[in-house]
Amino acid sequence: AQTVTQSQPEMSVQEAETVTLSCTYDTSESDYYLFWYKQPPSRQMILVIRQEAYKQQNATENRFSVNFQKAAKSFSLKISDSQLGDAAMYFCAYRSPNAGNMLTFGGGTRLMVKP
């Protein structure tokens, strides 16, 4: 079974600065999908960004980008120009092509943004 590890339980960043959240995963598969979800204090789970493993180009969504290192099984999230509204729990998730649509989530990283 795949596992997803987020080694940073908490991170903090100064407003307007850049922060990178780490995620590693364990898999023997070559084709899969990776996701980052944001959970603000409202507890709503919001999809931030996604990456297909067969695409070499790193995904970007406005201030959010990923650094996908397939060989290293690493999928980090970079948040540029951090804003107070970015404060939230962030979850990394893995989807196997052989497990229906099931996602495996990491334990989460709590991001604090300092004004």
Add this chain to the structure above:
Amino acid sequence: DAGVIQSPRHEVTEMGQEVTLRCKPISGHDYLFWYRQTMMRGLELLIYFNNNVPIDDSGMPEDRFSAKMPNASFSTLKIQPSEPRDSAVYFCASSATGGYRGYTFGSGTRLTVV
């Protein structure tokens, strides 16, 4: 689209009572998932359905938990009898086959069993 709709948003009940959580997935989504979130255990998959059929219920903690999906637009998660350790946030999520877009989550039900 109204998104995934869960009810109630909050539920407080006494130990031993039956609790029913409800979920309406996004129209056209053929997968539905129930997750439980706690501080200690994070996000745990309880059960998921494909085309209204339960596929994997290995995450259901014990026989006190049951889930149904009588049609494509409605699912329930029932706990009977409830216990204080069941206190958590329960999320429902849905997705379409292919899953490239990941899940769409409901806003969750915060369950407190006293």
